[in-house]
Amino acid sequence: MTTPTEAPATLHAQDFTKPDGRTLTLYGLEPVTVTGEIPSPSPDPVDARPLLRWHPLRGEWVMYAAHRMGRTFLPPPEYNPLAPTSDPAHPTELPQGRYDIAVFDNRFPSLTLNAPTPPQGPAGTRAGVGKCEVVVFSQNAQGRLSDLTDAQVDLLLGVWADRTTRLAATGQIHSVLAFENRGVEVGVTLHHPHGQIYAYDHVPPVQARMTAQMEAYHAQSGRPWLPDFVEGERESGERIVHDDGESLSVVPPFARYTFETWVLPTRPVSLLSELGAGERASLARTLKDALLRLDGLFGVRMPYLLTVHQAPLDGPHPAFPLHIEIYPYLRAPGRMKYLAGTEQGAGEFANDKFPEAAAAELRAVSPTAGENL
């Protein structure tokens, strides 16, 4: 194992409060400047009362948030709430100014830090404590995550790290999931490139399972799983898509989606904030490479879910490997993967292509084939 490289440079960040009370942070590669007011689509304070209920058979929480429907505000068709406000009569979520990435509280959150105790309800009901944030990747409404420069993708990794650190500092958050859901095929109606952050006051099932599995591996073999995995994949070479030295992308031998791609640092760390400057820059380049290949694969913007997996915040979990999982929803041109009986009813995935074959196809795609799509 190598030692971490120099820590990444401090990012430029500036905090604001929106007219409705929500928080906004603007991040930049250069110092942030703002022109004009900090807007909000509505001046009404968010009145979210999310709650959680316990699923006694699956042993997991379910989030409920019944928000006021029928907003009075009817936006023009070209209205984009994630673009900087250009017409003060139709305020968006973001101001004009010099910044690269913006993060603000979701106006329709499934979890909030100040969720009230529910008045009454069935057994296993409690307040939906947590936080839901929106992460706008760029001021360019038509762009993609992969249209960011290498430095901007590196900044995004820094923003995800910073949000995680800030959420941990509240003392109320035990697990943070950053993700991007992309594509009309999966119900995304807002095309401005953005992601979301869900911060939980408990450790959700997937993170709990991963932590337990990885800690068991570490206890049994005396070393963390990640270096063994990286070594095995480099030895075989069959499933690696791109190897940047300090990071690599791979279709894992246990891929659940046809072109599932994992992007990971080759040194085991459990949080984004533990990456050195060179490691984070490498991870950013590999992530961009992976996304461009997925778009180039069929010559269309691949619909996908991207999730950033970090260790729970309820204690040190050195066995947990920080990694990014990308689930591309197309298994062939125009053919979606749907989750049916075995996936949803049994929790077990069926995949009709071997990871080795999928990786070979992705290696054959030039990242430049994914540009300008």
Place this chain on the structure above:
Amino acid sequence: MTTPTEAPATLHAQDFTKPDGRTLTLYGLEPVTVTGEIPSPSPDPVDARPLLRWHPLRGEWVMYAAHRMGRTFLPPPEYNPLAPTSDPAHPTELPQGRYDIAVFDNRFPSLTLNAPTPPQGPAGTRAGVGKCEVVVFSQNAQGRLSDLTDAQVDLLLGVWADRTTRLAATGQIHSVLAFENRGVEVGVTLHHPHGQIYAYDHVPPVQARMTAQMEAYHAQSGRPWLPDFVEGERESGERIVHDDGESLSVVPPFARYTFETWVLPTRPVSLLSELGAGERASLARTLKDALLRLDGLFGVRMPYLLTVHQAPLDGPHPAFPLHIEIYPYLRAPGRMKYLAGTEQGAGEFANDKFPEAAAAELRAVSPTAGENL
């Protein structure tokens, strides 16, 4: 707790072998008769070599089955492989004859009983042992499960029970999942009413979790979960959609999908085969009622996933409650529920309507509103 009622009458069943070696069973309310040959779309034996790989982070198996693509046979556009064969030049999966329900081995299985040991591969690779079956609900290509008569739905419950008993008798199967996936919205291209059965040589994650949770409940409270649940739901009444006495339908307080509906017997049993004749007939009526209401809700055939949850077959699991879960994919007219970051990346669902509200809407729908859609 009541005692079981009289056992259901033995169903009429007849076994056949297809030209390609696969098995076929025809089931009927009346004795089965067949006219002509037992067909198969292709005479070539199925050469499936499915395998399983272990996902070390999620701690679950992933199924791989890379089937021969590019079949030589080009069917006419109206070709329906699940209809009885009418033109011997284009054989389907089923013969002409008098029968209600047919079950045969899937021609493209994700699991087979005689799966060979994989030649080599990454650690955690093994043969994909199990069985995948197709269950054709009716000879009527345009019908739905809810278009069956009460007696035919009762027969279907009997068929699912019979398949489970037969699969258990192989000694190789530890868990059986029967399901129906319906709707073009979720990729179903074959509209002839049918479901599938996945039989695993291990207990998959969802069934393992449910079993552990229910056994913990039983150990802690001294009684199984189901009667407590039924009692609580009957007391509140808020979430019950229909109560047939020996069975009921309910939007559970922990529903993950907006109009999620559970159909269950009110006496706790762990397998379909443990139901008495009256209980099974009641469950069939309640199931049909639930499906008609879901279609009537928005006046369209609701896309859904229906899964039948029975206890693992690796030993007695009296704490496991047999039940049917229906996940309707529409949360409002024309608006699908998609599984995004929190559902797939954390295993935790977000629902924007309270189960109490959803149940009230379903109660207000007359089952007749779901007929003839």
